[in-house]
Amino acid sequence: MEKIGNSVMMSKCSQSRLSELIDEYEKLVFSICYKITGDYFIAEDLAQETFLSVFQKYDSFDGSNEKAWICRIATNKSIDYMRRARSRAIPTEDDFFEVVTEKGKGPEEQCMEEEIKSRLAENCRSLKPPYNEIARDYYLREMSAQEIAHSRNVNLKTIQTQIYRARDLLRKIYGKEGTA
DSSP states (O other): OOETTTTOOOOOHHHHHHHHHHHHHHHHHHHHHHHHHOHHHHHHHHHHHHHHHHHHGGGGOOOSHHHHHHHHHHHHHHHHHHHHHHHTTOOOOOHHHHHHHOOOOOOHHHHHHHHHHHHHHHHHHHTTTTTTHHHIIISOOOHHHHHHHHHTTHHHHHHHHHHHHHHHHHHHHHHHHHOO
């Protein structure tokens, strides 16, 4: 390349070589870019960027496997594009509200949840021992059967049976409430 003032002028040889490379690998490079991005127009732009990089770095290329080298450049350009696209993605309204609802419940949901937990606590207290304590640990404190067994120094099978019986008793209580 010859430098003339601020502009760079390509020699005829490098222009013709670049033309040959484009003719030979244009479809392959485009297909790589398209497969990674999934967007036709972005893939076209990335293919052009790929050949610009090939031209700029051709002097430093060792000449070992030209096809693999060009494919690697296309792949890297596409992957870099996708990383940048993810980082500058702007969430839509729907995405925003999904995140907001995932982070916290609305006031109505919180109130209903508190009411349900309050009723469950009341119903757990109404059970006979040891089912009242087992139900409280399992349903309100959200302890696993194994955690309950460990904290009480009781056989796991015993706790599992008590959870099953407490659940059955609570079903009967809720069933009576539904018919009342």
